[in-house]
Amino acid sequence: PGERLELRRFADYHRAGLAYLDGIVWHLSVPATTQRYRFEAGELDYVRDLSAADVASYRADARWHGRGRWSSKHATTGVFLNTELPPFDDVHMRRAVSYALDPSVLPKVRPNVAPTDRMVPPSVPGPSREAPMRRHDLAAALREMELAGFAYDPTTGRGGYPYPIDYLTIPDTFDQAAAEIFQQQLAQVGIDIRLELVSYASWLARVSRRGSTAMGWTGWHADFPDPSSFFGPILTTGSIQDEGSQNHAFFSHAELDELVARAIREQDRSARMALYERAEEIVRSQAPWIPVYVVRSFELWHPYVVGYEANPVVPQRFTEVWLHRPDGHGGDEPARRQSEVD
Helix, strand or coil: CCCEEEEECCCCCCCCCCCCCCEEEEECCCCHHHHHHHHHCCCCCEECCCCHHHHHHHHHCHHHCCCEEEEECCEEEEEEECCCCCCCCCHHHHHHHHHHCCHHHHHHHCCCEEECCCCCCCCCCCCCCCCCCCCCCHHHHHHHHHHCCCCEECCCCEECCCCCEEEEECCCCHHHHHHHHHHHHHHCCCCCEEEEECCHHHHHHHHCCCCCCCEEEEEEECCCCCHHHHCHHHHCHHHCCCCCCCCCCCCCCHHHHHHHHHHHHCCCHHHHHHHHHHHHHHHHHHCCEEEEEEEEEEEEECCCEECCCCCCCCCCCCCCCEECCCCCCCCCCCCCCHHHHC
16 A cells, blocks of 8 residues: 556557557545545545445536446456256246345445346347347246246245245445345245355355356356356356356256357357357346346546546557647646636
């Protein structure tokens, strides 16, 4: 905390004329509230670690419209259902859970999350997102419960799955808060989950061990921004191990394996994206992994910061950014105070 990293422009960069900036100073481990005050005092040109209250304030202020945006991480958070353990060795039980969960309420609890309906997050180039994938549908969830042999009457509360199901998650995290919401939602279709709170080390050991855990929180961050990172490492047969399995659902599906293998070799982008679209459909239908939300950060910059665009590979990439102030100053000159900028 309190340290800083100073970067200077490299004259022999392979793209002639870039970077535009003479240098960048990164301030490390600055508390969110301090960042906000330093930003408004003109001591910081760009921030992305604001508190939820500050994000709401800036987004509601017309003076900052067009100078801030949400930036999603290359990661998806979800719920895994172990396809080798009851009751989730039955696809109808898995589908019931998938239909019952409604992640649209999560941003009300934590603004920096956004609900998602598929494995590939919006920050990663992939298939078209115009057609919805997984959906919340209580009536469909109740039909799946009936098909699984555990019909539930929400009016009387009779029926449903007769045993509580342990849900593994980590205490004092947003994922525990999300699990508590999911607990209420699943109760509406006759599924009683019991939260089991363990340390991250215990969680990792349990979810990656065969025959250990029926369901729980899970997440995956892309090693590189491509759809392949969200299928091959965590949902194919080859990713299953007795210990240390990254396939927490222990899901094996021949068509999905074939699609992933073909997509890696496919050179035509349209054909490749069609394969991943089909992979998403299989995950939706078989429901071994239920994607629920993505984490995002709110980026904010002063009006004199020009040319900044989100990059799908490197976050906070400032190669083509320059500073343009009405008084003609630029480079390392400190930013003017907010009142002067407005």
